[in-house]
Amino acid sequence: AQKVTQAQTEISVVEKEDVTLDCVYETRDTTYYLFWYKQPPSGELVFLIRRNSFDEQNEISGRYSWNFQKSTSSFNFTITASQVVDSAVYFCALSGYSGGGADGLTFGKGTHLIIQP
Amino acid sequence: NAGVTQTPKFQVLKTGQSMTLQCAQDMNHEYMSWYRQDPGMGLRLIHYSVGAGITDQGEVPNGYNVSRSTTEDFPLRLLSAAPSQTSVYFCASSHTARGQLYGYTFGSGTRLTVV
Numbered sequence: 001a002q003k004v005t006q007a008q009t010e011i012s013v014v015e016k017e018d019v020t021l022d023c024v025y026e027t028r029d030t031t032y033y034l035f036w037y038k039q040p041p042s043g044e045l046v047f048l049i050r051r052n053s054f055d056e057q058n059e060i061s062g063r064y065s066w067n068f069q070k071s072t073s074s075f076n077f078t079i080t081a082s083q084v085v086d087s088a089v090y091f092c093a094l095s096g097y098s099g100g101g102a103d104g105l106t107f108g109k110g111t112h113l114i115i116q117p
Numbered sequence: 118n119a120g121v122t123q124t125p126k127f128q129v130l131k132t133g134q135s136m137t138l139q140c141a142q143d144m145n146h147e148y149m150s151w152y153r154q155d156p157g158m159g160l161r162l163i164h165y166s167v168g169a170g171i172t173d174q175g176e177v178p179n180g181y182n183v184s185r186s187t188t189e190d191f192p193l194r195l196l197s198a199a200p201s202q203t204s205v206y207f208c209a210s211s212h213t214a215r216g217q218l219y220g221y222t223f224g225s226g227t228r229l230t231v232v
Contacts, residue, residue: 033218045160045207047220091159095218101167102211102218104150104175109159 002027004094006108013082014116021077021111023092029053031097034068034075035105040088051075052097079113087115119144123208123224130198130231138193138227140208148211149191150221153177153204160207166191198231205229 003026013019025034036048049059051068059066063080079086089112093105124139142149150165162175164183172183180202182194191210195202205228209221 035220037223043205044225045209045223047222050218050220052217093160095221097218102148102213103167103173104148104162104165105152105160105209105221106162106176107152107159109157
């Protein structure tokens, strides 16, 4: 069975601080994909990034960066110079992928990020 | 606009009633899936499909049925609604290209209340 753990239920920081959201996963699949989604107060789910299990390169997109470490089964997300608009619930998710295709997403319980002005 | 369309956006049911939540995508995605979101629980997978005619159970399938007769549509049926099925339901779709799985696109959700 797959499992995704986001140990931080809620994080509150002051604007312009850097913040890291942790994600640890468990899977027996050799090939899998990891994702981060943002859910703002309006409720929609916004795709941020995906990473496959064979690509451990870190990625940076503007103020966002992701650190994938297969050795520790972690896929952490850092926001640099946080802004009030970053306030949202962030979900880490995992999808197994085999010859039969992708088997849907297993989500963590989410981290509620509050950026105070 | 291309994307995942869910209907209805809101629904109130009485215990024991049945209904179908609709989900349609116009992106020719092979993968579709249903999730429910409950406070403090994140999103949990109900059922998923890897293509027309193929479905499988997720983490919380009890009380729900699905079918996938076309690539575009993936309806979720509640057979006999219970208060425990009060939740926000999301449908999502994805695809592969050049051997890579792409990010899932989500619908805007259906807020279901069972009284």
